[in-house]
Ligand SMILES: [Fe+2]
């Protein structure tokens with residue numbers, strides 16, 4: 001008979017006792033004797049621990065469990081973990097403000113997700129050593145990377161980036177080449193000379209040397225080297241164009257620019273407001289992938305003036321004006337009723353999503369692919385949220401110029417696959433998947449027969 005391997009954490013049950021200490025590198029994460037509960041299971045998953053030493057089969061005595069639970073706090077946090085936690089909260093205080101993040105980090109769930117991601121990344125001593133050195137070399141560069149880590153990780157999760165953990169670490173170290181740039185140059189508050197600017201740009205290439213010297217995997221290489229490349233080939237160091245830039249690089253470029261524009265820098269002129277930074281990104285769709293600019297707006301729920309948005313009451317509205325200190329409570333004008341009001345502070349009405357912005361509607365031919373993708377997102381969101389009629393408004397835009405066999409492959413099959421992915425990810429129940437498939441059948445009969 002084949003014996004089942006019980007050393008995977010997926011076999012752990014609540015109330016069981018961990019039989020031997022669990023280490024990550026040299027750090028003690030969980031001490032033997034700890035009772036398994038939901039929090040522990042979640043932490044193990046976040047830390048990427050999948051396997052344990054084989055379990056001993058012993059039922060713990062009741063009073064022993066109670067003592068162990070009391071000692072849990074002591075057991076759980078080694079000195080190193082404690083230092084990382086302190087750094088996380090110190091950095092949070094430095095970078096996070098509602099004027100730049102909206103209300104997204106008012107949620108404990110988001111905050112503890114980021115905290116766990118940060119801790120598990122820095123438990124790799126190569127990463128923590130590099131970040132501590134960067135903080136010493138130039139505190140601003142460190143806090144900027146931390147800022148990019150927070151926004152980048154949240155956005156990666158919303159945008160379906162596959163390996164979020166690696167991407168999050170990439171966000172922490174993508175500017176690590178700055179370790180090799182002279183501190184005086186990094187902190188210079190005047191305009192840089194041509195030579196100085198060229199030296200500064202080299203942080204992208206120096207970063208790869210840092211990666212190699214510290215024996216870090218090459219999966220971070222492209223983020224480090226290419227985060228200043230732009231879709232139209234105007235970036236550096238290689239002037240790569242869109243076809244060479246991965247989704248991860250495109251997302252990082254958006255977040256990096258947003259952070260660099262809006263984060264307060266010691267001894268430098270006033271930063272951009274979040275609104276101004278988003279307007280700038282929106283207006284440069286030849287350089288930045290517009291779908292990530294839209295995702296960023298939707299994440300922090302900050303929309304510039306003249307954006308058309310969909311509200312939770314089903315209405316569409318134009319953003320009439322925005323207060324830079326509280327950009328998440330704009331003044332709106334409902335399109336069909338012309339009613340003007342401030343987004344209610346009690347959240348009785350909220351902005352569900354972005355629809356369009358004047359400068360984006362007027363899309364140039366070279367961004368045709370992005371435009372199609374934006375329409376696809378509208379179509380798919382309406383389709384999933386149950387509004388087939390509204391979804392079908394976007395169908396002609398999504399299928400424009402396609403022959404009917406292409407509509408079948410590029411739209412219908414894609415729709416079926418995305419519905420299936422959502423069900424596998426747990427975002428749709430089997431019943432909801434069934435309803436969605438019926439709707440797809442309806443679309444086929446409406447459009448292809
Ligand atoms: Fe950079």
Ligand SMILES: [Fe+2]
Pocket residue numbers: 144175256260
């Ligand atoms: Fe940067």
